[in-house]
Amino acid sequence: MSTLPVVFSAFQTRKMDLLSNKWIINLIFCLFFIGVSCNSVENKIYVHLNYTIPCVRLLNATHQIGCQSSLSGDVGVLHVLESEANLDWVLKTGPNPPYMVILDSTLFTRSIMMKLKTGSSRVAGVVVVAPSSNPAEGFSPHTTCPNENSGVYSESYDPALAHCNVTVWNPLGNGLSYEEYDFPMFSLKDDNDTQAIKQCYYNHNHVVNGSSPQYPLCAMQLYSHMSAVTDTATCMRRNGINFSLNPEAVCDPLGDFNVLASTRPLNYTDKGHKMGESVVIAAARLDSRSFFFDIAPGAESAASGFVTLLAAAHALRNATQEAQPNRTILYAFFQGETFDYIGSSRLVYDMENKQFPLDLDNVHSVVEIGQVGLHGESKLWVHTDPVSRRNSSVNEEVEKLIRNLNSSALNLNFSLQEPSFSQPLPPSSFQRFLRARPIPGVVIQNHNSAFTNKYYESMYDNAEYLNMSYPPNLTPEEQLEYITDAAKALTEAATIVARALYTQAGGSDPIQLQNINVDSQMVTQMLYGFLVKSNNSWFQQMVPSDFAIHLRERPTNFYVGVTQQHSEPTLLVQYLLANLTGTTVNITQDNCQNQREGEDDKESKHIYSYMWVQGAAPPNSTERVAFCVRSTVRLSKALSPAFDLEEYTSKDYSTWTESRWKSIKGRIFLVASHELEMLTLGVGVAVLIASLMLTYIISSKADILFSSGREPTAATY
Amino acid sequence: MTAAVFFGCTFIAFGPAIALFLFTIAREPLRVIFLIAGAFFWLVSLLFSSLVWFISVQISNKESAAQQKGLLIFGVVLSVLLQETFRFAYYKLLKKANEGLLTLSQEETMPISIRQLAYVSGLGFGFMSGAFSVVNILADSAGPGTVGIHGDSQHYFLSSAFMTMAIILLHMFWGVVFFDACEKQRWWAVAAVVISHLLVSCLTFQNPEYVASLVPTYVILFLMGVWAFYSAGGSLKNLKLCLTCKDKDLLLANHRPR
Numbered sequence: 001m002s003t004l005p006v007v008f009s010a011f012q013t014r015k016m017d018l019l020s021n022k023w024i025i026n027l028i029f030c031l032f033f034i035g036v037s038c039n040s041v042e043n044k045i046y047v048h049l050n051y052t053i054p055c056v057r058l059l060n061a062t063h064q065i066g067c068q069s070s071l072s073g074d075v076g077v078l079h080v081l082e083s084e085a086n087l088d089w090v091l092k093t094g095p096n097p098p099y100m101v102i103l104d105s106t107l108f109t110r111s112i113m114m115k116l117k118t119g120s121s122r123v124a125g126v127v128v129v130a131p132s133s134n135p136a137e138g139f140s141p142h143t144t145c146p147n148e149n150s151g152v153y154s155e156s157y158d159p160a161l162a163h164c165n166v167t168v169w170n171p172l173g174n175g176l177s178y179e180e181y182d183f184p185m186f187s188l189k190d191d192n193d194t195q196a197i198k199q200c201y202y203n204h205n206h207v208v209n210g211s212s213p214q215y216p217l218c219a220m221q222l223y224s225h226m227s228a229v230t231d232t233a234t235c236m237r238r239n240g241i242n243f244s245l246n247p248e249a250v251c252d253p254l255g256d257f258n259v260l261a262s263t264r265p266l267n268y269t270d271k272g273h274k275m276g277e278s279v280v281i282a283a284a285r286l287d288s289r290s291f292f293f294d295i296a297p298g299a300e301s302a303a304s305g306f307v308t309l310l311a312a313a314h315a316l317r318n319a320t321q322e323a324q325p326n327r328t329i330l331y332a333f334f335q336g337e338t339f340d341y342i343g344s345s346r347l348v349y350d351m352e353n354k355q356f357p358l359d360l361d362n363v364h365s366v367v368e369i370g371q372v373g374l375h376g377e378s379k380l381w382v383h384t385d386p387v388s389r390r391n392s393s394v395n396e397e398v399e400k401l402i403r404n405l406n407s408s409a410l411n412l413n414f415s416l417q418e419p420s421f422s423q424p425l426p427p428s429s430f431q432r433f434l435r436a437r438p439i440p441g442v443v444i445q446n447h448n449s450a451f452t453n454k455y456y457e458s459m460y461d462n463a464e465y466l467n468m469s470y471p472p473n474l475t476p477e478e479q480l481e482y483i484t485d486a487a488k489a490l491t492e493a494a495t496i497v498a499r500a501l502y503t504q505a506g507g508s509d510p511i512q513l514q515n516i517n518v519d520s521q522m523v524t525q526m527l528y529g530f531l532v533k534s535n536n537s538w539f540q541q542m543v544p545s546d547f548a549i550h551l552r553e554r555p556t557n558f559y560v561g562v563t564q565q566h567s568e569p570t571l572l573v574q575y576l577l578a579n580l581t582g583t584t585v586n587i588t589q590d591n592c593q594n595q596r597e598g599e600d601d602k603e604s605k606h607i608y609s610y611m612w613v614q615g616a617a618p619p620n621s622t623e624r625v626a627f628c629v630r631s632t633v634r635l636s637k638a639l640s641p642a643f644d645l646e647e648y649t650s651k652d653y654s655t656w657t658e659s660r661w662k663s664i665k666g667r668i669f670l671v672a673s674h675e676l677e678m679l680t681l682g683v684g685v686a687v688l689i690a691s692l693m694l695t696y697i698i699s700s701k702a703d704i705l706f707s708s709g710r711e712p713t714a715a716t717y
Numbered sequence: 718m719t720a721a722v723f724f725g726c727t728f729i730a731f732g733p734a735i736a737l738f739l740f741t742i743a744r745e746p747l748r749v750i751f752l753i754a755g756a757f758f759w760l761v762s763l764l765f766s767s768l769v770w771f772i773s774v775q776i777s778n779k780e781s782a783a784q785q786k787g788l789l790i791f792g793v794v795l796s797v798l799l800q801e802t803f804r805f806a807y808y809k810l811l812k813k814a815n816e817g818l819l820t821l822s823q824e825e826t827m828p829i830s831i832r833q834l835a836y837v838s839g840l841g842f843g844f845m846s847g848a849f850s851v852v853n854i855l856a857d858s859a860g861p862g863t864v865g866i867h868g869d870s871q872h873y874f875l876s877s878a879f880m881t882m883a884i885i886l887l888h889m890f891w892g893v894v895f896f897d898a899c900e901k902q903r904w905w906a907v908a909a910v911v912i913s914h915l916l917v918s919c920l921t922f923q924n925p926e927y928v929a930s931l932v933p934t935y936v937i938l939f940l941m942g943v944w945a946f947y948s949a950g951g952s953l954k955n956l957k958l959c960l961t962c963k964d965k966d967l968l969l970a971n972h973r974p975r
Contacts, residue, residue, distance in 0.1 A: 041854055044869055045862040075861045200866065216865055669862025672871060677721040680875060684728030687882070691733040695740045701959045706832075706950040 047196070049666040053187040056293040057226040059235055059251060060340075061648060061655040065177065066226070069125065069184035073223040076100030076124025077671065078201045081107055091119035095212045098124035100220040102197070105131045108139075110174035117181055125184040125222045128292075129194055134464055138454030141176040141291040144168050146457075150340035150654060151431035153424050158387045161424040167449045169426050170456050177291050177457070184222040186666060187292045187459075197668055204670065215673035222666045227251070228659035233648035235657060251657040252562035255639035258343045259286070259333040259574045261313065261581050263320040263505070265607040265632045266328075266357040273359035278327045280504050281441075282497070283344070283368040283429050284309040285337040286569050288558040290459040297462035298558035299531050300373035300453045304446075304466065306333050306573060307526045308490050309369050312498035314580035315518045321583075325507035327364055331581070333573050334429045335638045336560040338457065340654035343638035344429035348436050349653075350636070360433075365401055365504060366441030368430045369497060371453055373466050374446055374489040379415045380496075381445050385430075386422045388438035397440035401504060405442070408499035414492050419448050426451075444497070462555065463531040480528050480536050487524035494518040526576070530556045534572065541616045542579040545626075547571060548614055562658050563639050574633055578611050582631025585610070592628035609633055723859040726878035730851045734844055734885045741836075747829050748837050755807060755841025755892075762803035763849065766796035793918050800842070801911045804892065807838055808899050831896060832949060839892015843885035851881040869925060876927040883934045887917060890938070890945035897948040913937055 057066035079090055079099045084107070090099045101116065101123060108128050116123050145164035153162045160166070188194045200218040207213050228235035228251035235251035266274075284306040288298025296302075313331050320329065336342025350356040351363075372380060382402055389395040402418065409416045425431055428443045446452060455461040468484045495518045502516055525538045535551035543551070550568065561567045587597055592612045595605035604610075608630050615625045642653040649655070698705065742748045770792035778784055811834050819827055854877045864873040891910050898906030917937055923930040 039853065039857070041857045041864075044864045044867060044873070045857060045860070047866055216863060216871055218866070219861070221861060667862075668866065670865040670871075671861065672722075672863040676871075677719055677725075680725035680729075681721040682725070683875075684725030684732070684878075688728040688732035688736070691736040692739070695733070695736040699740045704959055705955050707955060 046667045046669045049186075049188070049668070050193055051189055051191075052222075052664060052666050053292045053295060054222075054224040054664045055181070055185040055187075055291060056224070056661065057228060057659040058254075058339075059228055059230070059232045059657050059659065061232055061642075061650060063178075063180070064228070064230060065180055066659075067181045067183065067185045067224065068226050069222055069224045071225045073221045073225075074098075074100075074124045074184055075219055075221045075671070078102060078197070078205055078218045078220055078668070080198055080201050081112075083107070084112055087112060087115055089207075091115065091122055094122070096217060097122040100124045100127065100222070102127045102129065102201070104129050105135060105139075108176075110176060113176055113179070113181075116183075117179065120182055123183050125186070125220070126181075127197075127220070127222075128185065128187045129190050130187050130459065132190055134455065134460040134462070138172045139460060140170055140172045140174065140454070140456040140458050142170055142173045142289075142457040143175045143178055144170050144173040146170055146173075146338075146427040147340055147431075149651070150345070151425075151427060152385070152387075152434040153431070158424075161387070167423050167426075169451055171450050172454060173456065177289070184224045185292075186222055186224070187295070200668060215676070216670040218668065219671045220666060220668045224661060224664050226659040226661050228657070231649075232655045232657045235659070236643075236646075236648050249660060251659050252564060253639060253643045254336060254339050254560050254654075254656045254658055255342050255346075255563040255637070255643075256287075256335040256560050256567045257570050257574075257635035258335055258347060258638045259331075259570060259577060259633065260636055261331045261577050261631060261633040262328050263316070263581075263632075264324060264328040267606050268357055268634065269606045270357055272354035272357075274357060274362055277358065277362045278364040279330050279358055279362050280327050280364055280501060281330045281332055281366045281433075282309060282312070282501055283332045283334060283366060285343075285370075285429060286333050286335045286558065286573060287338050287560040287567075288461065289338050289457050289560075290461075292459065294557055294559055294561075295459045296457075296557055296559040297459065297531070297555055298457075299461050299463055299466045299468075300371050301456055301461055302558050302569075303527070303530050304371055304373035304490065305369045307523060307530065308372055308494045308497060309333070310526060310573070310576055310580060311491065311494035311518045311523050312501060313577060314522060315494065315498040315516050316502060317581050319502055319507060319512045319516055320505075323507070323509060323512065325502065325505040327505040329501055329505050330358070331577065332429075333570075333577070335567070335570055336640075336654070337429055339560065339656040340640075341429060341432050342560070342640050342654045342656070344432040345653050346638050346641060347636065348432050349641040352436060356636070360436055360439075363433070363439055365397060366430045366433055366439055367401070367497070367501060367504065368428050368441065368443040369493075370426060370428055370443050370445040371451070372444060372446050372490065372493050373453070373486065374493070375452070375467060378413055378489070378492065379417060379446075380493060381448050382416055382418050383423070383425050383428075383443045383445055384418070384441075385425045385434055387424075388434055388440070391438055394438050394440050398442065401440060401442055401500075404503040405444075405496065405500040408496045408503065412492050412495060414496060416444075416496065417448075423449060444493075463527075466527070466531065468527060468531060476533065477537065479532065480525055480538060481521065483520050483524045484527065487520055487527055490527070491518045491520035491523045494523065522580075530569070530572070534568070537616075539572070539576075540614060541624075542613055543572075543575045544612055545614050547575070560638075570635070574635060575611065575613070578609070578629050578631040578633040579613065582611075582629045582633065585628050585630045587628050589626065589628070607632070719861065720859060722863075722874055723855055726851070726858055726874050727855055729875070729878040730847060730855075730881040731885070733882060734840065734847065737840060737889070738844075742840070748833065751811070751829070751834060751837045752841040752844070755838035756845035757841075758803045758807045758838075759800060759842040759845040762799040763796065763845075766792065766799045769795060790919075790922070793922075794915065797914050797918050798911070800846075801895075801914060804838070804842065804895055805899070805907075808896055811838065831900060832893070835893045835896030836889065836949070838896070839889040840885075842892060843888030846888055847881045847885040850884060851877055870927065872927055873925075876924075876931060879931055880921070880934065883931070883938050884917070887914075887934075887938055887941060890941040893945040894941065894948050913941060 055067040057064055057068055076098045077096045080102045090101055099122060103126060105128060116126060146169060148163055155162055204218040205213050239249040285302055286306055288296040288302040290296050334343030351358060351360050382405060384398050389398055405416050425443055426445055430441050430443055433439050455465055466486045468486045470479045470482055474482060498516045498518060499513055502513060529536055529539045532555060533553055534556050535553050539551055540548055556569050558569050589612050591597060592610045595610050597604050611629045612626060613629055615627050617624045640654040642650040642655045742752055773788055777788055815827055822828060854874060858874045863871060865871050895907060895910050917934050920930045920933055
């Protein structure tokens, strides 16, 4: 009995030795797995595409728009389309359907896309090669009448003005963004990868003189499977199904945040009507879109407007702090306006339902800054709503407002004019306010009737279109400081807006009025930051350090995106507005980040917002001197009321959602002919059957065949 | 390329092996066990040779293509030698196991003869070798693309499958010849097996000239097949008997009660 523990302990130590040896060997083996190369057979077959921008599916109350691929990707033989007549090859005569059509941007037109759409059994997908410069004749994939059914002009308001009967705002619009395609569509840059793809086509697929191309052919596979179908009501219902432990959503509502600031602080806990408060709303929109996902340079459609308003807000800072005019100015930057006025409809809804410190009765007038990019002329147009002006008191206020604007433009080389004939308002956030009640207001635009923007809501609406041209050989820092022509024009526009707002708000001191001047240096820095590169030294100074790493080396993307994801322009405008309209306060970082001025301060956070920004580094050191900015800037949720009310088929509010997807990728490879594949299968089956028969015969005759040299003792076979 | 190519190549590569397994091995549990053990021995040999190759690649200069090619040749030769060494080790193990089995079992006769063991172990080596040669290629053949976008030959999958079929059958023949040679102490035959294995492996360096590598491989396969047939106890007389269907009479005539 006593030997047992000894034996046991000896056995245990032996086991430990074995165990430790095993672990050492395991460790060594594991270390050897570092640096294993990737699958080389796959590399022989496929070339993966690096830069792929898909077109995704968006849904609203009644339709789905955008593109869809099958779950395992769509494979098609490459075809570079030479002209519209060449479409015959793809749709009728080509011998190897389905085809993956590669379009140059000049061929990306409505007629070609509609033909491809109807022949979609032979079309596996479309790839659009984005050019490096804008097409001269203009291109707009948006509809001709943007936000037709969500503005104020409907049958009940005034049937003669509804549905763009008087003025077609976007005549160049071909409506491609709002069609539904059941094949994937990707966009590629015109770079070496795309050249390689075209080379593959010319080597293998190109047909000369009507002969059919020989196998193997060059093909492409695109994956962009979208989970949501039909419309918003269907996909929101499917979001809520809880079959498994990990319920998967299929779509998300579009939305983000509106950025609001006021010249007099508002108490955000005191919601509903505010007695004695009269507010002038100065509005601009923040977002844009294009045909493809997450590309929205929005230079003229969005940036020109809100940069002007930001500059005006800065110019008004001193005037509204020293001697406050009677009315408060509320600066509102609305997100999601492209998609049926998500931001402005939400603000109006909040005001109507006492979810906001102000009420629609508090709103005195609205001044909206639309597309104000100027291409050489020094004239802006003031649009008003003819229907609300039939009311004499509203008309009087509107005329007063227009007089204010005109008097502000007097001493500058600028003219502001009203359109010569009675026409409805262009698509603008002000229309949502008018839907609630007739409020006097104007919308300032750079066009008399139809848009002058040739690239409305397209990927070409970029800095190049806005005439932001820099002399060559400038460093990024020098480009940041260089005042472009576009900046000069916008400075003038902003000065007019600022002075008009001051007068409209009741300010009457002429000296103050003269001192309201917009700094063109600031305007050009803002334009550079939003339209060329957001990672620049000026932006770096004004943002908190945890956002500074998100600043990019490329232009800002103005697509509103889904509510869960914060869009970059909203945050940038928030920080800029805080710095430009707020003041520096001398409090500690801890207090600043906790939204209070002192240890016991519990009231300030309802009125002000505090931001701890990075600041600049002084000339003789590299450490940034951070400080706290106190401002009245707030973010207010810009989610369509349809989603709060769960009315997913609502006709009153925006119901736009974006589908979810798993993977977006593409690859090219060669495909062999169907005959060769079947031949391989046939040979395989023949080999299998032959070997089965042969083996059966041999094994049944094994006694005889292998009998000589048998051992004398009978062995079992 | 697609499912058609996947199944076609699978059947080409593993068709004979599956047929042999189904008809001659599947019913006898002892044969199955020795088949799997043989496969395992081949796997261990591959593990050691790949370990050596991996270490030498890490040590070497990755930029120089000539050095990498030399290293590859070295790796192939080492792998072949290790496989044959493990075949010999398996032979020794099987001899010992057979004696052990004999002492344990009640019967007087050996449950499995050394000739059958040769065949089964060769086939085991062949299965595992074929699997490692071709399975990753088969996995990629199921996708929509075929080899060639960088200029390689289109017939990659097909020739890999035929090569694998040849290798599996060759392993089986080598097993039979090797064990027979070890039994009869004919060391020149063992050397011949090793040399023919080296020859077949080095022929693959001719790829992508698939004709230049496949045709000699099949010639060697035929020759080894004939040699294995004779080592296993076959002869031309028996073959003629079978082919002319006189075997039934012989069976009846030679029928002995067991």
